[in-house]
Amino acid sequence: MAFLGDGGLVFLVVVFAQMMPLQKLAFEKGLTVRVEPHSGRITLSDGRHKAVLALGSSMALFDGKVVRLSGAVRRDAEGIVVPKETALLFRRSENQKKTPKRKFVVVLDAGHGGRFTGAVANALVEKDINLDVVLRVWRLLKDEEDVKLILTRRTDVELDRNWSRDLDARVDVANRANADLFVSVHFNATAGHKTNVSGIEVYVAREEEDVARRLWRALTEAGGSLTRLGELAAAPTSDTAWILHRMLLEEKFRHSLEAARCFVQALRKNDEDSVRGIFARGYRVVKWTRCPAVLLELGYITHPATAQRLKTARYRQKLAELVAEGIKEYIRRRRTEQEQQKSQHTLPSSPSTKGERR
Ligand SMILES: [Zn+2]
Structure with missing residues (x-):
């Protein structure tokens, strides 16, 4: 240059x-x-x-x-x-x-907070029920011995007074903690407060070009503190480099999708609300985290019957238990995958480079 x-x-x-x-x-x-x-x-x-x-x-x-x-x-x-x-x-x-097995680090993000209320309907304020459910999930999982839980907030606060930086701060919590899974908890509302829509939705980020660029920039700016991996080099110049980055990020997408399936499997046990499915959307908190990430919309507060249920601790506890079950199932799958890799692995007497052609 x-x-x-x-x-x-x-x-x-x-x-x-x-x-x-x-x-x-x-x-x-x-x-x-x-x-x-x-x-x-x-x-x-x-x-x-x-x-x-x-x-x-x-x-x-x-x-x-x-x-x-x-x-x-x-x-x-x-x-x-x-x-x-x-x-x-x-x-x-x-x-x-x-050393003992590394703990599986899960970041629980209660959406909004403080000056950011999230959706408001039927005398429910989204930020409050987000936090209530997250704290319940935390209580359910805090004694799991190989899981480390990190909460982006424990009280009614915003992480930054600026809306955009507030979202970035949540991403930073996960990236700094070198998290293994990021779960953001939200409740939904319809545009115009239509009352006829209900259901639970699970969101993952689709990895797009701008995600690769954004991640690249985040890693460049944070430098050693993020990666602890040596000096920074010049940015890639060729388009093929970006294609390869996307390929790598697809792996995060695959894991996020697997986590999403674990949540759907658990939340389908909820006989009081239905699961609408898994959706790919560019929500920032799931897009810019380095680890697999999902955003849960655990029901529509604009739906009168859902709102009534959400006013009871019983139903919020039920949702928390299903979310905790989803997290545990995802951890179980990842641990099993690691064990399988371990048992398949045999120490080569010479370097094996299968598939490489000179
Ligand atoms: Zn929300």
Whole structure:
């Protein structure tokens, strides 16, 4: 990159990432490697953790979460080379083998709060029932030994007086905590307060181009504090890099969808309200979190019968129990998946690079 300085001088800024051959990394860390030649997708696993890299991209996924590397994965004379700090991802997991299993971090977000009321109808204020249900979920799960719960708020407060920054702050809570699941709790209202619509909806974010750009910017701005992974490098220039980023983000989408299915499965047990389904929409809190994320609309407060039920602690407790069940089911599935990866993994005597063609 060339920048024109104040005095008319041209400064050249070149950022070199320290690279290492993928084969060497795989051998040193005992990783199984899968390279898909057509998509350029590279999957690394030590049997416990999985990293997904993409040729031409410096974004990677580690256990389903986006991390940023100091340089793009590329192919050179030695074969595929990756930024050296990729090894740190797996060194971290080596340490974890000696320590107890990492807790599954769930961020519970009670929508709105403080100056932001959310929907208001039938003498119900959305921010209050959001918080009530979240606190009930928290009470139900707080003693689960391998789950760590983080609440974006515990009282009637906004996270920022600015609406947009308030939403960003919720995303930041999840990203800073390196969360494994983000669950935002809301109640719905119809436009014009029509009273004939009822039902529960589960939302996930569809990963679009702007999500990739936004995540990229978030990672660039936060730098080491977010990724703890080395120096920052220049932004990618080619369109293919963006396509690869999208591919990586699709993995977050897949996990979010799986979480959504767990909630639907649980919430279908509610015989007092129906589940309308899973919807993909670009709600910010689910879009910009690095971890899998869902937003629950647990019923329409504009629907008179639903509103009446929501005024009872009994019904709010029932909803909380179903939400807690959905969370537990998702954790169970992810843990099972990890166990399966672990049992399938055999330490290779030499680096295996299945599917790679030279
Ligand atoms: Zn809301």
